[in-house]
Amino acid sequence: MEKTFKIVDEDGIHARPATALVTAANKFASTESFAEAKGKKVTLKSILGVLSLGLEQGDVIVLSTQGAEEDAALKALTDVMVNEGLGEING
Amino acid sequence: MANILGIAASSGIAIAKAFRLEHPEYEITKRSISDTDAELAKLDAALEISKTELEAIKERTLQEMGAKKAEIFESHLLILNDPELISPVKDKIATEMVNAEFALNEVAAQFVTMFENMKSTYLQERAADMRDVSKRVLNHLMGVNFQSPAEIREEVVIIAEDLTPSDTAQLDRNFVKGFTTNIGGRTSHSAIMARSLEIPAVVGTKEVMEVIQNGDIVIVDGLEGNVIVNPDEATLAEYRAKGAAYEAQVTEWRKLRDEVTVSKDGVHVELAANIGTPNDVAGVLDNGGEGVGLYRTEFLYMGRDELPSEDVQFNAYKTVLEKMAGKPVVVRTLDIGGDKELPYLVLPKEMNPFLGFRAIRLCLDRQDIFRTQLRALLRASVYGDLRIMFPMIATLMEFREAKAVLVEEKEKLVAEGVAVSDNIQLGIMVEIPSTAVLADQFAKEVDFFSIGTNDLIQYTMAADRMNERVSYLYQPYNPSILRLVKMVIDAAHKEGKWTGMCGEMAGDATAIPLLLGLGLDEFSMSASSILPARSQLAKLSKADMQELAAKALDMQTAEQVVELVQAIHA
Numbered sequence: 032m033e034k035t036f037k038i039v040d041e042d043g044i045h046a047r048p049a050t051a052l053v054t055a056a057n058k059f060a061s062t063e064s065f066a067e068a069k070g071k072k073v074t075l076k077s078i079l080g081v082l083s084l085g086l087e088q089g090d091v092i093v094l095s096t097q098g099a100e101e102d103a104a105l106k107a108l109t110d111v112m113v114n115e116g117l118g119e120i121n122g
Numbered sequence: 123m124a125n126i127l128g129i130a131a132s133s134g135i136a137i138a139k140a141f142r143l144e145h146p147e148y149e150i151t152k153r154s155i156s157d158t159d160a161e162l163a164k165l166d167a168a169l170e171i172s173k174t175e176l177e178a179i180k181e182r183t184l185q186e187m188g189a190k191k192a193e194i195f196e197s198h199l200l201i202l203n204d205p206e207l208i209s210p211v212k213d214k215i216a217t218e219m220v221n222a223e224f225a226l227n228e229v230a231a232q233f234v235t236m237f238e239n240m241k242s243t244y245l246q247e248r249a250a251d252m253r254d255v256s257k258r259v260l261n262h263l264m265g266v267n268f269q270s271p272a273e274i275r276e277e278v279v280i281i282a283e284d285l286t287p288s289d290t291a292q293l294d295r296n297f298v299k300g301f302t303t304n305i306g307g308r309t310s311h312s313a314i315m316a317r318s319l320e321i322p323a324v325v326g327t328k329e330v331m332e333v334i335q336n337g338d339i340v341i342v343d344g345l346e347g348n349v350i351v352n353p354d355e356a357t358l359a360e361y362r363a364k365g366a367a368y369e370a371q372v373t374e375w376r377k378l379r380d381e382v383t384v385s386k387d388g389v390h391v392e393l394a395a396n397i398g399t400p401n402d403v404a405g406v407l408d409n410g411g412e413g414v415g416l417y418r419t420e421f422l423y424m425g426r427d428e429l430p431s432e433d434v435q436f437n438a439y440k441t442v443l444e445k446m447a448g449k450p451v452v453v454r455t456l457d458i459g460g461d462k463e464l465p466y467l468v469l470p471k472e473m474n475p476f477l478g479f480r481a482i483r484l485c486l487d488r489q490d491i492f493r494t495q496l497r498a499l500l501r502a503s504v505y506g507d508l509r510i511m512f513p514m515i516a517t518l519m520e521f522r523e524a525k526a527v528l529v530e531e532k533e534k535l536v537a538e539g540v541a542v543s544d545n546i547q548l549g550i551m552v553e554i555p556s557t558a559v560l561a562d563q564f565a566k567e568v569d570f571f572s573i574g575t576n577d578l579i580q581y582t583m584a585a586d587r588m589n590e591r592v593s594y595l596y597q598p599y600n601p602s603i604l605r606l607v608k609m610v611i612d613a614a615h616k617e618g619k620w621t622g623m624c625g626e627m628a629g630d631a632t633a634i635p636l637l638l639g640l641g642l643d644e645f646s647m648s649a650s651s652i653l654p655a656r657s658q659l660a661k662l663s664k665a666d667m668q669e670l671a672a673k674a675l676d677m678q679t680a681e682q683v684v685e686l687v688q689a690i691h692a
Binding site for chain 2: 054
């Protein structure tokens with residue numbers, strides 16, 4: 032399962048929204064969640080990993096989930112992206 | 123008595139004994155260990171204590187400073203739980219058979235370097251968070267105790283190299299009167315925290331830690347960015363008075379935050395703010411702004427490699443409109459070209475950039491850029507009271523052409539089924555003398571004027587405002603400028619329209635009495651000028667200022683006008 036987003040927040044992905052993403056990913060113990068951008072793939076269960084992507088406005092990020100609750104996890108992550116005003120679904 | 127200069131980070135005056143906040147310094151050496159289980163247990167214990175401490179700090183911050191400020195500690199907690207940090211540390215201990223503090227320090231340093239090398243300054247500053255978190259755990263691993271700022275129980279001014287986020291969160295306002303640091307800038311963590319705690323602060327002094335000892339008496343002047351060490355009696359008295367005056371003023375201004383702006387004789391004028399990004403809106407609301415009088419959209423186009431997409435712009439405009447919750451927001455369409463360059467928009471060099479291909483002139487030529495912006499604005503219009511204005515309008519034909527493009531884009535959107543507001547006011551910046559002179563004709567077709575004084579003055583006086591040798595010609599109070607302003611305001615009123623002003627002049631204490639007298643409807647200024655202006659306007663009678671303005675219009679020089687205005691304060 033994966034979904035592509037374009038970062039629309041003018042500050043990119045900062046500590047606060049990164050915290051929200053990691054907290055959402057951590058809720059699904061049985062499912063691995065990843066973020067991929069600029070040729071680098073990191074686990075969404077790591078705030079340092081997410082911040083290390085150095086995402087800025089206009090960047091494209093692919094979120095993917097794998098495991099027993101991959102549907103629910105991807106939906107939760109999508110909600111964070113949209114509700115936090117971070118990104119919009121791209122294609 | 124020593125005087126140290128720094129950056130004013132948080133307003134106010136603090137006078138108290140110095141307290142040097144020093145984080146314990148220790149060498150972290152590499153040691154070989156034999157019992158890896160014991161070492162791992164030691165690490166876990168230190169992590170647990172650190173997490174408990176952070177939970178407590180987070181709770182305290184939540185209570186005293188609100189959820190937004192507490193979030194930083196939530197991310198610190200996530201870092202301590204982060205497998206990307208903890209696993210490599212544990213691996214290092216287990217496979218290399220080294221001590222926990224060495225392993226942690228090595229791994230944390232890699233992350234610090236990673237953040238420091240990031241492109242965005244915000245992410246670069248996250249290096250401080252990484253250091254802060256790892257230092258906390260290292261202190262426990264090393265068994266080092268240090269007096270945390272939370273334990274201070276007498277009135278002090280804190281002197282530090284820098285304050286970490288957890289330092290600032292532990293400051294008790296009852297005892298910590300102010301602080302000053304060697305490093306940092308206006309946007310560093312400590313500066314932002316100081317402003318939300320309303321503790322006077324001067325940062326980036328480079329030398330307070332070298333000059334100030336524990337127990338010295340220190341004045342922190344957060345208004346001017348000054349630190350005075352062991353002042354004499356006269357200086358102390360002077361600063362006590364300055365501090366008291368500032369406090370009194372703040373109290374008076376604060377009372378006006380939720381008030382409408384009215385003159386002494388009960389006439390309402392609107393005080394709005396100039397902004398550059400959606401982030402500036404918080405400051406507008408905090409200072410009781412009644413609207414946004416100028417949203418400079420240039421910043422959306424700067425600092426990037428390509429034109430901002432319609433969606434990026436839409437989001438920014440929508441955010442501003444939503445945050446302003448129905449208060450008017452005047453957006454100026456792209457004012458770029460001339461001296462303001464965009465790297466991805468290659469334009470030929472010009473002899474006279476200020477008189478050249480810029481703003482609406484460029485937008486009417488590069489309609490692809492213009493139409494994208496207008497579409498984004500139109501789509502955002504349903505989220506609040508949007509008003510659009512075109513910059514650098516010199517002729518009626520330019521206005522009509524720009525308006526036609528806007529109408530076309532609106533019709534297209536409506537045909538696509540997109541909701542667009544039907545109540546978008548459309549105005550122009552008045553910054554070119556030809557437009558000011560012909561304002562009576564423009565007033566028949568626009569909904570409002572906004573006078574851009576910076577450019578209007580330089581075009582009227584034919585003096586480049588960047589050229590120091592002719593800077594004496596930058597004369598906002600010259601009767602010629604006042605007459606142009608009057609022509610514009612009168613022309614608007616005759617057609618039942620309104621006039622605002624969004625240049626420096628609108629927030630200027632000497633200009634405000636004149637502008638009130640000339641009948642200006644909206645004053646747009648930097649957010650921090652709003653409350654002082656509201657306080658000033660409440661003491662002025664519009665009827666009296668009309669007389670004052672009439673006299674000023676008949677004067678010969680700017681100097682005479684300044685004298686006239688100053689006489690009313692005497």
